[in-house]
Amino acid sequence: MSTFGSLPISAGLLPVRHGNLLDFPQDPIACMRSLHAEFGDLAVLEDQGQRIAFVFSPEYNRQVLSDPNTYLSQFFAVRGGRRSAQRRVTSGLLSMNGAEHRESRRVMMDVFTKRVLPQYHETITEITDDLMQDWQVGQQHDLNTEMVHFMLRMTSALLFGVNDAQYSVELGNKIDAWVRQNHEVGMGALVSSPEFSDRYDQLLSMADDLEDSIKQMFQKHRTANTEKRSDVLSLMFQAQASEQQLSDEKLVGHATLTFAAAHLTTAHTFSWTLFLLAQHPEVMQKLADELENNTTGDHPSFDELKSLSYLEAVIKESMRVMPASSYSQRISAMQTQLGPLTLPAGTPVIFSQFITHHREDLFKNPDEFRPERWASISPGAYEYLPFGAGPRMCIGASLAMVELRTVLAVILKRFHFQAVANSEVNGRVISTMLGPTSSIDAVLHSADVVPDAVPVYGSIHDLVKMPASTKPIAIRRAA
Numbered sequence: 001m002s003t004f005g006s007l008p009i010s011a012g013l014l015p016v017r018h019g020n021l022l023d024f025p026q027d028p029i030a031c032m033r034s035l036h037a038e039f040g041d042l043a044v045l046e047d048q049g050q051r052i053a054f055v056f057s058p059e060y061n062r063q064v065l066s067d068p069n070t071y072l073s074q075f076f077a078v079r080g081g082r083r084s085a086q087r088r089v090t091s092g093l094l095s096m097n098g099a100e101h102r103e104s105r106r107v108m109m110d111v112f113t114k115r116v117l118p119q120y121h122e123t124i125t126e127i128t129d130d131l132m133q134d135w136q137v138g139q140q141h142d143l144n145t146e147m148v149h150f151m152l153r154m155t156s157a158l159l160f161g162v163n164d165a166q167y168s169v170e171l172g173n174k175i176d177a178w179v180r181q182n183h184e185v186g187m188g189a190l191v192s193s194p195e196f197s198d199r200y201d202q203l204l205s206m207a208d209d210l211e212d213s214i215k216q217m218f219q220k221h222r223t224a225n226t227e228k229r230s231d232v233l234s235l236m237f238q239a240q241a242s243e244q245q246l247s248d249e250k251l252v253g254h255a256t257l258t259f260a261a262a263h264l265t266t267a268h269t270f271s272w273t274l275f276l277l278a279q280h281p282e283v284m285q286k287l288a289d290e291l292e293n294n295t296t297g298d299h300p301s302f303d304e305l306k307s308l309s310y311l312e313a314v315i316k317e318s319m320r321v322m323p324a325s326s327y328s329q330r331i332s333a334m335q336t337q338l339g340p341l342t343l344p345a346g347t348p349v350i351f352s353q354f355i356t357h358h359r360e361d362l363f364k365n366p367d368e369f370r371p372e373r374w375a376s377i378s379p380g381a382y383e384y385l386p387f388g389a390g391p392r393m394c395i396g397a398s399l400a401m402v403e404l405r406t407v408l409a410v411i412l413k414r415f416h417f418q419a420v421a422n423s424e425v426n427g428r429v430i431s432t433m434l435g436p437t438s439s440i441d442a443v444l445h446s447a448d449v450v451p452d453a454v455p456v457y458g459s460i461h462d463l464v465k466m467p468a469s470t471k472p473i474a475i476r477r478a479a
């Protein structure tokens with residue numbers, strides 16, 4: 001009889017599915033949905049003695065996320081040898097645990113405090129104006145590509161004080177390729193698959209190259225005029241002057257992982273929000289009215305933006321139904337009890353924003369985009385968690401919200417979007433992030449028009465339930 005921890009699996013009482021562990025990284029949402037449908041709040045995928053545990057309820061989310069001593073963070077990174085660049089570029093918050101994590105987080109949190117957020121407002125507004133510089137009514141744009149490039153530039157400017165589009169794209173591409181390689185090698189290690197271990201050498205040389213780029217950026221930054229600069233790196237350099245333990249090596253890790261954590265999550269949130277608004281004209285109309293009646297000029301002020309409750313509801317609802325961070329993982333540090341399961345040390349435990357946010361018992365009609373619901377609900381920290389929850393909750397959450405509010409308001413005061421009829425919109429999870437995997441083609445309209453929703457094809461319909469008018473029209477076959 002096989003056993004799971006101390007409990008017999010054959011008893012039929014435990015939520016265990018025997019299957020291929022690689023089913024999970026291949027299509028995380030499909031795999032988690034089917035485990036949730038079959039087993040409910042807790043499930044285990046087991047393959048030849050190797051297991052991944054999944055938690056899908058607020059109570060299990062709480063147990064796992066609020067106990068960082070039992071459930072360690074392990075950003076899908078292979079740490080690399082002690083003296084390797086791979087070790088240094090992965091030495092950011094996401095890979096730290098215990099006292100080291102607490103101490104580094106304290107230093108980083110100071111840098112992200114609300115006090116400095118108004119200073120970012122001007123930079124965000126300027127870069128958004130630049131984005132729209134060549135936009136004209138009637139043009140067609142791919143929101144996905146545009147938002148990814150825009151956020152590379154925005155993130156470089158806000159985090160590193162570098163406002164150079166070409167440099168941002170180069171550095172961002174290096175970081176993205178490296179994150180993806182980590183994910184694949186890390187997943188390979190999880191299932192001990194030899195086909196993945198070949199990529200390890202490649203990962204190490206990518207890390208060498210990335211570390212060089214980050215160090216060059218530090219150098220450029222230090223030699224530039226740093227007076228009155230409020231980018232995150234300047235604040236970290238200031239913190240470094242007073243915090244002896246924040247060495248340059250640690251800064252390399254913090255800079256890399258913070259950039260990686262910041263730009264795609266925000267870019268995907270923009271793409272999904274703009275697309276959802278285009279496909280829900282009544283929501284767009286209400287938002288346009290709020291912007292018109294409660295803000296002045298093309299550039300709403302920081303305080304005006306904070307008072308826009310419908311914009312806030314739109315952003316929250318977009319991150320509920322299409323959370324850019326769709327799941328994340330922990331590793332059990334020791335043998336531990338989770339509900340009926342005894343988890344041996346080293347068991348990966350996945351929690352999922354996507355599954356939690358789509359639970360019918362927490363959110364009525366959970367697959368629909370309905371910002372109005374936020375007028376009457378206030379879910380708990382482990383029920384609604386686009387930025388995670390507990391002691392590892394996103395440290396950039398307030399900054400991300402400032403970016404989302406400001407950019408959406410500045411764009412939507414000038415342009416509205418209409419999806420291109422019969423185009424294809426696909427979304428999928430890659431390296432834990434739920435993002436578009438196709439273009440999101442949209443036509444620009446002026447802000448005094450609220451265009452109709454249109455039919456689109458693609459996997460978007462498996463992720464969010466949209467109005468009937470957006471359903472693809474069946475293709476007629478020739479007789």
Ligand code: HEM
Binds near residue numbers: 094257324
């Ligand atoms: C819409 C945008 C964003 C989303 C959806 C998001 C989501 C998340 C989530 C879910 C976590 C927790 C992961 C876990 O528990 O395993 C996290 C952590 C983190 N995020 Fe964000 N994030 C966003 C933007 C940002 C920004 C703008 C920054 C920095 C400028 C940032 C920096 C970080 C860092 C450093 C961590 C690690 C915290 C720790 O381990 O203590 N994120 N983020």
